[in-house]
Amino acid sequence: MPRILHESARWSNRRGRSRRGRCRMAPPEGKAGGGMEEERGGILAAFRELGGFFGHSMLRFYNDNCFQTAASLTYTSLLAIVPIMTIGFAVFSAFPAFSALQMRIQTAVIKNLVPEIGDAILEYLGRFMANAGQMPIFGVIGLAVSAVLLIWTIEGSFATVWRVREPRSYVTRILSFWAVVSLTPLFAGASLSLSSTLWTALELAHLEGVVHPLAGIGMLLPFGLQLLGCSLLYLVIPNREVFWLDALCGGAIGSILLEGSKAIFGWYMREYPAYQTIYGALSVVPIFLFWLYIAWSTVLFGAVVTASLPEWRAGKVTRGGMEGLLPAQRLALAMAVLRELMEASRLGVGMRRRTLVGRVPVGTLLIDGILEQLRDAHWVAHTTRDAWVSTRDLGEATLLDLMKALGIGMRGSVHGLGGLAPPWQERTARLLDAAEERQGDLLNVPLKTLLTDEPPPEGQPAGQGAGQGNAGPVPLRAVKG
Template sequence: MMDEPTSPPPAGKQPPEKAPNAVKDTARFLLYAAERFARDGCPQRAASLTFTSLLAMVPLLAVSFAIFAAFPAYDSLQVKVQDYIFENFVPQVGTQVQGHIQTFMAQTGKLSAVGVVFLALSAVLLLSSINGTLNTIWRARQTRGLVMRLMVFWSVLTLTPLLFGASISLSSVLFALAQASGVESVTGSLARFAFALPFLFQAAGLTVLFLVMPAAPVRRRDAVMGGLVASVLLEGLKQGFAFYVTNFPTYETIYGVMATIPIFLMWVYLSWMVILFGAEVAAGLPEWRTGARRLGREGLSPIRRLTAALAVLRALSQAARAGKSLSDRNLSRACRLGPDALGYATRRLDQDDYIARTTRNQWVLSRDLETVTLADLHRDLDLGLGTGIPRVHLRTAWGQRFAKAVDGLEAAEDEIFAMPLKQLLAPPAVGEDRVHAPGPEDEDVEDRIARKGFNARVLALIGLGTLGQAG
């Protein structure tokens, strides 16, 4: 039996794309993030951060716990927080490491003023290394000024221990109230929730790290997903480490009393590997939503570069009509571009005086788009063939024919791209709304799936992390 002929879709309408399998799509994205991870040299960067962490661990904890001492309400929480960290975030060898670190920290009180300065500098060195690594992952070409960086570092150093202490204090109060009330069902629910607390603290801390540290705009949704992925992997890493240390104690035979050192080193290194992979996930999501599937030149082909520049100009022209300017974060959201494409477009357009930064670090248009054609932009971005056929080849017959072909191509290109940018980027005219106005039907399939399935994926990752804690 023959199939009935299907009528073509109405003019201006494309048949809806079939949504890809969510599991396969997630696996493809994780492979993309892994490729990004390798391309950015994250294993080497994790090794560098491991070394810096060992130097800065005692100073960092000393500064953090000094914050507790400055607030009488938090003074009693210092021991609780320390025990909580080493019991929940360092597998098996945490007790031994904690003992050594407490001994080292006890000696910090004997330091002179110069020693205290070097102590603080060691802590800042670690934060600066983290900042530089995350800037590389997010392709941040412009770093923050020294004052702004120090403010961010100081905020991390001061607010993190206070918020962490407040969370533990609140948990203790809730448990005490539940037990005092005699409501067993509430107490039981809180006890079950306690299993998830270390995982949630971990995920929240990494989310804030991915949001605050990079000198690039980061969407909250992407930071949350990166933090959750890293936290789930850390839970799996903890379980694997605990299993190895318990069942394969050969490291004790080899290293004897020094066995704690290599185990702890390996733990810190693998932890940084996992954290940097979570950062790659958060940084790669915007690129994935814009259609990037491979790294390298294909990700920023000439057509993608031109499209990125037009997207930036369109967003800023819309903002200009409303009398506004756009920050990096708002520009990224308006253009729906990944870090690579957005960084390229803003850098080149700023270089060629199409856009400029204000004193408030906002982006604005700096050229009248009525006087600039698409051909002008194409040439300014160096996306054409350019000039420079060697004279030795121009003396040949084939070289002459090739030069004429190039001249014809450039003439045709100028004619086709003669439209002023203001006309090209104008709002849709009457009758164009249904066909060309951006809407849900024009969004990337992966973006729709990511948006609709975001809550489900977050809950699934939290569930995995909670299972790891309960195990």
């Protein structure tokens, strides 16, 4: 009997130890499930956010007619590719250190950009560039003009994506275009020189049976150069202040899509050689055009992603832009912008667009739209230092003046509509005239009076001005030009 009790006690202690162990190892009931649910919910929310962003980007890509723009860039590229390569390699050949790399650059560019037909394109381009070298001066000028027109078309398409209405000056545009055409070959030469040095080291390491630590870099180098080129395109070409991280993200998306398109396009050309069957030796031309169209479409989508990122971060994406706002919302947005410009004018400075976007957190699309409307109405101006200033004295301009400038309120007359002249029309006209007079008396208040903050009540921090949102004000010293 005692032995049985002893065994029972030992078994009970063992069960208690195992139960206590389970209690120590397992989290409290309900907490583990809640944590897993929260983690799963966070992942799903991130995927929904990502899907919503790409959905917004694709909708914007479609609404901006980027497929038509890609077609235009395709034909312009066909006309300008020979002049650009001729000018670029002329600059490239002026440096003897890079002269041995010229053929390698041509081969690398064509092989990486045009799958399956790179050899034929390279042969044709070699003939075209050789013929271009024998052209007279007027022919060379014509080639240069066609090269500039391509970059001009790229800038125009990017202006549509970034909602830019004010282009750069002609001198600035020509100088920047020439810098792109002339400096790109030098950059490519330096990159290929570094690449050849890397590949030499890798080959020596392979012969010695050593696994080189930089072996993976050689495989990723073409993609890295492609990523850098797209990012610089999004950063430099638009006449807009672009955050470098946004340009890098858009360049990564564009480069990934371009690599995927190359793989799919190459597979399609190998498995379904319809163009070669129909066109024979001339199949290079339609295939090259088709590939250019795909490439420009991916580049433009990367530009749309870059331009959409600030809108999405602001959390105020408005699909219709200014057209999606109600009149009262447009008025409130204009007053918020004018208030910030008024505060900056007290310090004798203008306000840059990026600072204005930070102080009025509604997204760049709405800020650009209201600035354009206010500039067209001569209420604000854009200075040569890339800053915005108010051109109206807000101590004299009234709320009614701003409403009229924005086209808000009753405008026109009920008379003069075809042959309509019923008795009720005259009564309605008198009523509307009386309402407009009374509205004028009520709204004839200087904007400065409305926009000047009163002392905050106790417990509320100062500086929480109209239009500054919940993120706090951006210091005005950052807007000095």
